[in-house]
Amino acid sequence: MSDPAGVSASDLAAFVARALDRCGLPGEDAAAVAELMTQADLTGADAHGIFRLPQYVRRLEAGGVNPRPAIRVSRTAPATALVDGDNGMGHLVMKRAAETAIEMARETGVAWVGARRSNHAGPAALYASMPLAAGMIGLYSAVASANHMAVWGGSEPLLGTNPLAVAIPALSEPPVVLDIATTVVSYGTIKNYALNSRTLPPGWLIERATGEPLLDPKRSSEGILQPVGGYKGSGLALVLGLLAGTLNGAAFGRNVVDFNADASSETNTGHFILALDVSRFMPLAAFGEAVDRDLQGLKASQRMPGVDVIRLPGSDRERRVRERGRNGIPIPAPLLADLQALAGRLRIEPLVVQKEAG
Template structure:
């Protein structure tokens, strides 16, 4: 198995079904409709299953706080504002981002089935979890899926020290003869959730992830949270392509924010605030409109095999394909349970006590 069964004493394991049921019960207690609660739970738990701890159930408190503060509309009027055969503009009415995103990508897929391409942009939504979740929805349907979202300002532009850009993730998924190809990445060096994980564990962050309020590269996570900023993909300056990550982040703001009639990252707010103004971009490409699906899958698989069998650096055991580690991790965690950091477990059980549901059952 890809992931060893052993985990250190700071973690416990919880089954996927137990975790899913727990999240659904918590959200329903807060007034979220069952169908919507299941979409949110599936999104969060897919992150944990695939090893993206930063975007998994440790984020549940963020949504609970957003609901309790009134920042999330539990009964949104998610509506189509403009529409054509291959496109649509949706207003999310401040609903849960996962619910808005799920419905928007479903619409993009429906349009792609009829028109070859479906593009759906969304304004007035909330944080939508992992971008790859929506891209994979299209890949399962035999299509290429693209998903992007802007987010609150956390990243300094190249040459700046101020938080201006979001981590603005991009995801692309494509079917193969085996497991789908999945690129799911922030346009910053790392997402803010990674820093939250280090903060919980009381560990310094790797050098090159972020700067302090004066623009100095720092490993002190508290300095980042207190006036510092993440760096764009490529890192500090232009030497290693930091300006390219900066440009990709702006691209997401253009496609998700400005094109939807929404806003750009500097003006996006926290989930717990009213009118957080998060915007999304979704695209589904019907492969059959261009080439036969089986031909596409066969060529994708051949390309991947050629990549994996290309000459390998002596310091690496293998060449990975995007999405492969996450797929193998998911297979293992479905069997032996999802590792949950004990401090996260405590937080989840505090939420359970607050809303009046049973605490999480840990695997023995």
């Protein structure tokens, strides 16, 4: 395989903004989505950043996403609110939801904000991390934009990879940022493997008809993803789907629209975000010191043979942001070709690369 091209964060964001502007998003909205997509790539969520742009463009062009939504926030109680995204870009909907949760939590100590009539919004950690800057803990989940998992014991894909992300501030240590799919691997990773013609490891995907391992990512439509932790992952996906989907009047189960196969239908994607003000329990600095102490104790604990370093959720995220900010965001050759072709079709300036692939 060719070496990936390196693209600066600023050039990547500018390219995404140009493409979304061409698809009808107002300039401010296009820039906001571009910033969040670039942040996904900077943190290493490679299946949820620029990789998704061609798909977003297809849905915008086909009318599946409203480029100029009137996003509405209804505050239903002192600590709860519901956001109607008017079928807008999920990044815009969840940015508004997170901002609302933070604002409310400043008043009440904790806030839960649900969202409906949204769309795919990128990696869960983007939104769980937003409360960190306000000295808060964030928790986020969503109904995935397609069903790729069966309820435990079933063979019909009626559950999504429904992610769960939690972000907890520290003081000198990197914040703890856990972002997991409820399947062994996200479907975006399967698509990335297909794009790069890579064979899947056993245990990720099984054939619906036989239950046997499915190793060809280009045959993923014939399979179902395996839940993390067996029946526990299936149960967690179900619970998160009810909280992010059913509770908000959003899609769940058979009502989920596969945005990979359907570019024109409204998906009615549901999400929720919770913001918790640390200072309602103890001073933020004291909590940060305690978290640092606990994390440092875990990292210094005895290691298994062959393990050089104990890594905690969020530590690699911080490292990747530094490295990619310095060296550029890697874009695999097949994806770069798709993006440059997209630029030609949209009649926008192509993506600027710092070094050519190969």
